[in-house]
Amino acid sequence: MNHYAYENDAPSLCETFSSYFRVGAAVNTWILDSDKNTEKENALIKHQFNVFTLENESKPVYVHPEKDRYDFSKFDRFVRFGQETGTKLRGHTLLWHGQCPDWFFYDDNGNEVSSEILIERLREHVTTIVSRYKGKISTWDVCNEVIKDDGSGMRESKWYKIGGKEVIKEAYRAAHKADPGARLILNDYGLENGDKKTDAIIAFVREMASEGVHIDGIGLQMHLNLFETDMDSLKKNVGRILTLRDDIPGFRLEVTELDMSCYRWNDKSEDIIWTDELEERFICQYSTLFRYFMELSEQDLLDTVVFWGIGDRYSWLNGFPRKHKNFPLLIDRDLKFKDAFYKIAELADRH
Ligand code: GLA
Secondary structure (H helix, E strand, O other): OEEEEEOOOOHHHHHHOOOOOOOEEEOOOOHHHOOOOOHHHHHHHHOOOOEEOOOOOOOOOHHHOOOOEEHHHHHHHHHHHHHOOOOEEEEEEEEEEOOOHHHHHOOOOEEEHHHHHHHHHHHHHHHHHHHOOOHHHHEEEEOOOOOOOOOEEOOOOOHHHHHHHHHHHHHHHHHHHHOOOEEEEEEEOOOOHHHHHHHHHHHHHHHHOOOOOOOEEEEEOOOOEOOOOOHHHHHHHHHHHHHHHOOOOOEEEEEEEEEEOOOOOOOOOOOOOHHHHHHHHHHHHHHHHHHHHHHHOOOOOOEEEEEEOOOHOOOOOHHOOOOOOOOOOOOOOOOOEHHHHHHHHHHHHHH
Protein backbone atom coordinates (compact mmCIF):
# COMPACT_ATOMS: atom_id res chain seq x y z
CA MET A 1 0.00 0.00 0.00
CA ASN A 2 1.67 3.25 -1.11
CA HIS A 3 1.94 6.08 1.40
CA TYR A 4 0.37 9.50 1.25
CA ALA A 5 3.44 11.69 1.00
CA TYR A 6 2.12 14.15 3.61
CA GLU A 7 1.77 11.55 6.38
CA ASN A 8 4.25 11.65 9.22
CA ASP A 9 5.16 8.01 8.86
CA ALA A 10 5.57 8.16 5.07
CA PRO A 11 9.13 7.83 3.77
CA SER A 12 10.72 11.12 2.83
CA LEU A 13 12.37 11.96 -0.49
CA CYS A 14 14.92 14.29 1.03
CA GLU A 15 15.81 11.90 3.82
CA THR A 16 16.12 9.00 1.38
CA PHE A 17 18.75 10.85 -0.65
CA SER A 18 20.30 12.86 2.17
CA SER A 19 23.73 11.34 1.73
CA TYR A 20 23.70 12.26 -1.97
CA PHE A 21 21.87 15.51 -2.63
CA ARG A 22 19.09 17.73 -1.43
CA VAL A 23 15.69 17.07 -2.99
CA GLY A 24 13.39 19.98 -3.60
CA ALA A 25 10.34 21.34 -5.34
CA ALA A 26 9.06 24.48 -6.98
CA VAL A 27 6.27 25.94 -4.85
CA ASN A 28 4.07 29.01 -4.79
CA THR A 29 3.41 30.96 -1.60
CA TRP A 30 -0.16 29.69 -1.07
CA ILE A 31 1.35 26.39 0.04
CA LEU A 32 3.67 27.87 2.67
CA ASP A 33 0.98 28.42 5.30
CA SER A 34 -1.12 25.64 6.72
CA ASP A 35 -4.84 26.39 6.80
CA LYS A 36 -7.81 24.15 6.23
CA ASN A 37 -7.35 24.22 2.46
CA THR A 38 -3.60 23.68 2.34
CA GLU A 39 -2.97 21.44 5.33
CA LYS A 40 -1.91 18.35 3.36
CA GLU A 41 0.22 20.15 0.80
CA ASN A 42 1.92 22.13 3.55
CA ALA A 43 2.67 19.00 5.56
CA LEU A 44 3.92 17.31 2.39
CA ILE A 45 6.46 19.96 1.45
CA LYS A 46 7.85 20.10 4.97
CA HIS A 47 8.21 16.33 5.14
CA GLN A 48 9.47 15.65 1.62
CA PHE A 49 11.77 18.47 0.56
CA ASN A 50 14.75 20.42 1.89
CA VAL A 51 15.33 22.88 -0.94
CA PHE A 52 12.77 25.13 -2.62
CA THR A 53 12.36 27.36 -5.64
CA LEU A 54 9.55 29.88 -5.93
CA GLU A 55 7.78 28.68 -9.06
CA ASN A 56 6.54 32.02 -10.38
CA GLU A 57 6.37 34.72 -7.77
CA SER A 58 10.06 35.67 -7.80
CA LYS A 59 10.15 36.36 -11.52
CA PRO A 60 10.71 39.98 -12.66
CA VAL A 61 7.08 40.52 -13.70
CA TYR A 62 5.98 39.98 -10.08
CA VAL A 63 8.93 41.37 -8.16
CA HIS A 64 9.73 44.41 -10.29
CA PRO A 65 6.57 45.18 -12.27
CA GLU A 66 7.36 48.86 -12.82
CA LYS A 67 10.59 50.81 -13.03
CA ASP A 68 10.23 52.41 -9.63
CA ARG A 69 8.18 49.74 -7.93
CA TYR A 70 9.29 46.45 -6.42
CA ASP A 71 6.85 44.06 -4.78
CA PHE A 72 8.70 41.80 -2.39
CA SER A 73 5.64 40.54 -0.49
CA LYS A 74 5.66 37.00 -1.92
CA PHE A 75 9.42 36.69 -2.12
CA ASP A 76 9.77 37.81 1.51
CA ARG A 77 7.23 35.19 2.59
CA PHE A 78 9.23 32.53 0.76
CA VAL A 79 12.44 33.61 2.44
CA ARG A 80 10.77 33.59 5.87
CA PHE A 81 9.60 30.05 5.19
CA GLY A 82 13.18 29.01 4.43
CA GLN A 83 14.36 30.51 7.70
CA GLU A 84 11.52 28.98 9.72
CA THR A 85 12.17 25.52 8.31
CA GLY A 86 15.95 25.69 7.93
CA THR A 87 15.72 24.70 4.28
CA LYS A 88 17.81 25.86 1.36
CA LEU A 89 16.31 28.37 -1.09
CA ARG A 90 16.96 28.97 -4.77
CA GLY A 91 16.32 32.33 -6.42
CA HIS A 92 14.64 32.08 -9.81
CA THR A 93 15.31 34.17 -11.93
CA LEU A 94 16.82 37.64 -12.45
CA LEU A 95 17.00 37.84 -16.24
CA TRP A 96 14.68 35.89 -18.54
CA HIS A 97 12.83 36.61 -21.79
CA GLY A 98 9.61 35.24 -20.28
CA GLN A 99 7.51 36.82 -17.53
CA CYS A 100 9.55 40.01 -17.84
CA PRO A 101 7.90 43.44 -17.82
CA ASP A 102 8.40 45.61 -20.90
CA TRP A 103 9.46 48.71 -18.99
CA PHE A 104 13.06 47.45 -18.90
CA PHE A 105 13.33 47.98 -22.65
CA TYR A 106 11.57 51.32 -23.28
CA ASP A 107 11.88 54.93 -22.17
CA ASP A 108 8.97 57.18 -21.15
CA ASN A 109 8.29 58.04 -24.81
CA GLY A 110 8.04 54.43 -25.83
CA ASN A 111 11.43 54.36 -27.57
CA GLU A 112 13.79 51.48 -27.10
CA VAL A 113 16.51 52.26 -24.58
CA SER A 114 20.23 52.16 -25.37
CA SER A 115 22.39 49.25 -24.27
CA GLU A 116 23.94 51.50 -21.59
CA ILE A 117 20.54 52.28 -20.08
CA LEU A 118 19.43 48.66 -20.24
CA ILE A 119 22.61 47.53 -18.49
CA GLU A 120 22.17 50.23 -15.86
CA ARG A 121 18.56 49.11 -15.23
CA LEU A 122 19.58 45.50 -15.06
CA ARG A 123 22.40 46.26 -12.65
CA GLU A 124 20.03 48.14 -10.34
CA HIS A 125 17.48 45.29 -10.55
CA VAL A 126 19.99 42.57 -9.74
CA THR A 127 21.76 44.53 -7.01
CA THR A 128 18.52 45.44 -5.22
CA ILE A 129 17.14 41.91 -5.20
CA VAL A 130 20.33 39.97 -4.47
CA SER A 131 21.40 42.39 -1.70
CA ARG A 132 18.01 42.15 -0.03
CA TYR A 133 18.37 38.37 0.28
CA LYS A 134 22.12 38.23 0.86
CA GLY A 135 22.98 35.08 2.81
CA LYS A 136 19.35 33.87 2.61
CA ILE A 137 19.12 32.68 -0.99
CA SER A 138 21.97 30.28 -1.50
CA THR A 139 21.74 29.79 -5.27
CA TRP A 140 20.56 32.14 -8.00
CA ASP A 141 19.43 31.16 -11.47
CA VAL A 142 20.86 34.50 -12.50
CA CYS A 143 19.94 34.15 -16.17
CA ASN A 144 17.46 31.74 -17.67
CA GLU A 145 17.37 30.33 -21.22
CA VAL A 146 19.78 32.68 -23.00
CA ILE A 147 20.92 30.21 -25.68
CA LYS A 148 19.04 29.58 -28.96
CA ASP A 149 17.40 26.16 -29.23
CA ASP A 150 19.41 25.21 -32.32
CA GLY A 151 22.64 26.28 -30.62
CA SER A 152 23.46 28.78 -33.34
CA GLY A 153 24.10 31.57 -30.85
CA MET A 154 22.46 33.58 -28.11
CA ARG A 155 18.66 33.72 -27.92
CA GLU A 156 17.36 36.78 -29.77
CA SER A 157 15.55 38.12 -26.73
CA LYS A 158 14.94 41.79 -26.12
CA TRP A 159 17.74 41.64 -23.54
CA TYR A 160 20.21 40.32 -26.08
CA LYS A 161 19.05 42.43 -29.01
CA ILE A 162 19.63 45.63 -27.05
CA GLY A 163 22.41 44.70 -24.64
CA GLY A 164 24.26 41.86 -26.36
CA LYS A 165 26.20 39.33 -24.31
CA GLU A 166 27.35 42.15 -22.06
CA VAL A 167 23.94 42.44 -20.42
CA ILE A 168 24.06 38.78 -19.46
CA LYS A 169 27.61 38.99 -18.12
CA GLU A 170 26.73 42.11 -16.18
CA ALA A 171 23.94 40.23 -14.40
CA TYR A 172 26.55 37.81 -13.03
CA ARG A 173 28.97 40.59 -12.08
CA ALA A 174 26.26 42.49 -10.20
CA ALA A 175 24.94 39.37 -8.47
CA HIS A 176 28.41 38.34 -7.33
CA LYS A 177 29.12 41.82 -6.02
CA ALA A 178 25.82 41.91 -4.11
CA ASP A 179 26.32 38.49 -2.52
CA PRO A 180 29.78 36.99 -3.02
CA GLY A 181 28.71 33.90 -1.08
CA ALA A 182 25.81 32.94 -3.38
CA ARG A 183 26.17 30.22 -6.00
CA LEU A 184 25.49 31.65 -9.45
CA ILE A 185 23.92 29.42 -12.08
CA LEU A 186 23.02 29.70 -15.76
CA ASN A 187 19.78 27.77 -16.16
CA ASP A 188 18.44 26.19 -19.37
CA TYR A 189 16.38 23.38 -20.85
CA GLY A 190 17.12 20.73 -23.45
CA LEU A 191 20.82 20.52 -22.62
CA GLU A 192 20.50 16.76 -22.17
CA ASN A 193 19.63 16.09 -25.77
CA GLY A 194 20.61 19.11 -27.85
CA ASP A 195 24.21 18.55 -28.90
CA LYS A 196 24.56 21.96 -30.56
CA LYS A 197 22.75 23.82 -27.79
CA THR A 198 25.00 22.10 -25.28
CA ASP A 199 28.09 23.15 -27.27
CA ALA A 200 26.83 26.72 -27.32
CA ILE A 201 26.22 26.94 -23.58
CA ILE A 202 29.61 25.38 -22.83
CA ALA A 203 31.31 27.91 -25.10
CA PHE A 204 29.47 30.82 -23.51
CA VAL A 205 30.23 29.77 -19.95
CA ARG A 206 33.85 29.18 -20.91
CA GLU A 207 33.98 32.68 -22.39
CA MET A 208 32.59 34.15 -19.16
CA ALA A 209 35.10 32.23 -17.06
CA SER A 210 38.01 33.33 -19.25
CA GLU A 211 36.96 36.96 -18.78
CA GLY A 212 36.78 36.55 -15.02
CA VAL A 213 32.96 36.79 -14.82
CA HIS A 214 31.89 34.80 -11.78
CA ILE A 215 29.72 31.78 -12.54
CA ASP A 216 29.56 28.57 -10.50
CA GLY A 217 27.60 26.19 -12.63
CA ILE A 218 24.83 25.21 -14.99
CA GLY A 219 21.24 24.51 -14.05
CA LEU A 220 19.80 21.58 -15.98
CA GLN A 221 16.05 22.15 -16.04
CA MET A 222 15.40 18.57 -17.15
CA HIS A 223 11.87 18.84 -18.45
CA LEU A 224 12.12 15.29 -19.76
CA ASN A 225 9.56 12.99 -21.33
CA LEU A 226 8.92 9.28 -21.35
CA PHE A 227 9.46 8.76 -25.05
CA GLU A 228 11.92 11.29 -26.39
CA THR A 229 14.43 11.50 -23.55
CA ASP A 230 17.30 9.23 -24.37
CA MET A 231 19.25 8.46 -21.21
CA ASP A 232 22.51 7.66 -23.06
CA SER A 233 22.38 10.98 -24.84
CA LEU A 234 21.55 12.68 -21.53
CA LYS A 235 24.64 11.21 -19.88
CA LYS A 236 26.81 12.02 -22.88
CA ASN A 237 25.75 15.67 -22.95
CA VAL A 238 25.99 16.13 -19.20
CA GLY A 239 29.47 14.59 -19.40
CA ARG A 240 30.42 17.21 -21.98
CA ILE A 241 29.14 20.01 -19.76
CA LEU A 242 31.32 18.66 -16.98
CA THR A 243 34.45 19.48 -18.99
CA LEU A 244 33.82 22.99 -17.63
CA ARG A 245 35.43 21.75 -14.43
CA ASP A 246 38.74 22.45 -16.15
CA ASP A 247 37.79 26.10 -16.54
CA ILE A 248 35.87 26.75 -13.31
CA PRO A 249 37.15 25.45 -9.99
CA GLY A 250 34.31 23.89 -8.01
CA PHE A 251 32.00 23.85 -11.05
CA ARG A 252 28.59 22.37 -10.13
CA LEU A 253 25.45 21.15 -11.78
CA GLU A 254 22.04 21.62 -10.24
CA VAL A 255 18.94 19.84 -11.50
CA THR A 256 16.48 22.70 -11.33
CA GLU A 257 13.07 21.82 -12.84
CA LEU A 258 12.80 18.06 -13.09
CA ASP A 259 9.69 16.37 -14.48
CA MET A 260 8.96 13.51 -16.88
CA SER A 261 6.04 14.30 -19.19
CA CYS A 262 4.00 11.35 -20.40
CA TYR A 263 3.56 12.89 -23.85
CA ARG A 264 5.92 13.47 -26.70
CA TRP A 265 6.56 17.21 -26.97
CA ASN A 266 4.33 17.63 -30.05
CA ASP A 267 1.67 15.11 -29.09
CA LYS A 268 -1.75 16.69 -29.69
CA SER A 269 -3.78 13.53 -29.07
CA GLU A 270 -6.38 12.87 -26.39
CA ASP A 271 -5.59 12.48 -22.70
CA ILE A 272 -3.30 9.54 -22.21
CA ILE A 273 -4.61 6.32 -20.65
CA TRP A 274 -2.18 5.12 -18.02
CA THR A 275 -1.15 1.50 -18.68
CA ASP A 276 1.20 -0.99 -16.99
CA GLU A 277 3.58 -0.51 -19.89
CA LEU A 278 3.76 3.23 -19.27
CA GLU A 279 4.23 2.60 -15.58
CA GLU A 280 7.20 0.34 -16.37
CA ARG A 281 8.70 2.94 -18.64
CA PHE A 282 8.21 5.63 -16.02
CA ILE A 283 9.94 3.53 -13.37
CA CYS A 284 12.76 2.66 -15.71
CA GLN A 285 13.43 6.28 -16.78
CA TYR A 286 13.35 7.60 -13.22
CA SER A 287 15.57 4.76 -11.95
CA THR A 288 18.21 5.35 -14.61
CA LEU A 289 18.10 9.05 -13.89
CA PHE A 290 18.43 8.78 -10.13
CA ARG A 291 21.21 6.21 -10.40
CA TYR A 292 23.06 8.72 -12.57
CA PHE A 293 22.35 11.58 -10.15
CA MET A 294 23.81 9.47 -7.35
CA GLU A 295 26.95 8.85 -9.40
CA LEU A 296 27.32 12.57 -10.06
CA SER A 297 26.90 13.29 -6.38
CA GLU A 298 29.56 10.75 -5.51
CA GLN A 299 31.92 12.71 -7.73
CA ASP A 300 30.93 15.90 -5.92
CA LEU A 301 29.32 17.38 -9.03
CA LEU A 302 25.66 17.53 -8.03
CA ASP A 303 24.12 18.39 -4.68
CA THR A 304 20.65 19.65 -5.57
CA VAL A 305 17.73 18.02 -7.42
CA VAL A 306 14.54 20.06 -7.66
CA PHE A 307 11.22 18.85 -9.09
CA TRP A 308 9.05 21.37 -10.92
CA GLY A 309 6.01 20.94 -8.69
CA ILE A 310 5.10 18.88 -5.66
CA GLY A 311 2.89 16.33 -7.35
CA ASP A 312 1.02 15.61 -10.59
CA ARG A 313 -2.01 17.66 -9.61
CA TYR A 314 0.05 20.84 -9.45
CA SER A 315 2.30 20.35 -12.47
CA TRP A 316 2.47 23.07 -15.15
CA LEU A 317 2.40 20.21 -17.68
CA ASN A 318 -1.36 19.77 -17.18
CA GLY A 319 -1.78 23.05 -19.03
CA PHE A 320 1.26 23.30 -21.29
CA PRO A 321 1.90 22.99 -24.18
CA ARG A 322 -1.72 21.77 -24.36
CA LYS A 323 -4.46 21.02 -21.87
CA HIS A 324 -3.81 17.38 -21.01
CA LYS A 325 -3.78 15.49 -17.78
CA ASN A 326 -0.14 14.73 -17.20
CA PHE A 327 1.65 12.42 -14.75
CA PRO A 328 5.23 13.68 -14.62
CA LEU A 329 6.20 13.49 -10.95
CA LEU A 330 6.81 10.89 -8.24
CA ILE A 331 3.77 11.98 -6.22
CA ASP A 332 0.36 11.45 -7.79
CA ARG A 333 -2.85 13.50 -7.92
CA ASP A 334 -3.96 12.22 -4.51
CA LEU A 335 -0.56 13.14 -3.03
CA LYS A 336 0.37 9.48 -2.80
CA PHE A 337 3.77 8.08 -3.75
CA LYS A 338 3.93 6.22 -7.05
CA ASP A 339 5.71 2.86 -7.30
CA ALA A 340 8.62 4.65 -8.99
CA PHE A 341 9.44 6.36 -5.71
CA TYR A 342 9.90 3.02 -3.91
CA LYS A 343 12.12 1.76 -6.73
CA ILE A 344 14.45 4.73 -6.62
CA ALA A 345 14.49 4.61 -2.80
CA GLU A 346 15.78 1.02 -3.09
CA LEU A 347 18.71 2.33 -5.14
CA ALA A 348 19.68 4.66 -2.33
CA ASP A 349 19.30 1.86 0.26
CA ARG A 350 21.52 -0.49 -1.73
CA HIS A 351 24.47 1.93 -1.75
C1 GLA B 1 10.77 27.26 -17.70
C2 GLA B 1 11.11 28.30 -16.64
C3 GLA B 1 10.34 28.09 -15.38
C4 GLA B 1 8.89 27.76 -15.64
C5 GLA B 1 8.82 26.57 -16.54
C6 GLA B 1 7.41 26.14 -16.81
O1 GLA B 1 11.43 26.10 -17.58
O2 GLA B 1 12.48 28.32 -16.31
O3 GLA B 1 10.41 29.25 -14.60
O4 GLA B 1 8.23 28.86 -16.18
O5 GLA B 1 9.42 26.93 -17.75
O6 GLA B 1 6.50 26.40 -15.84
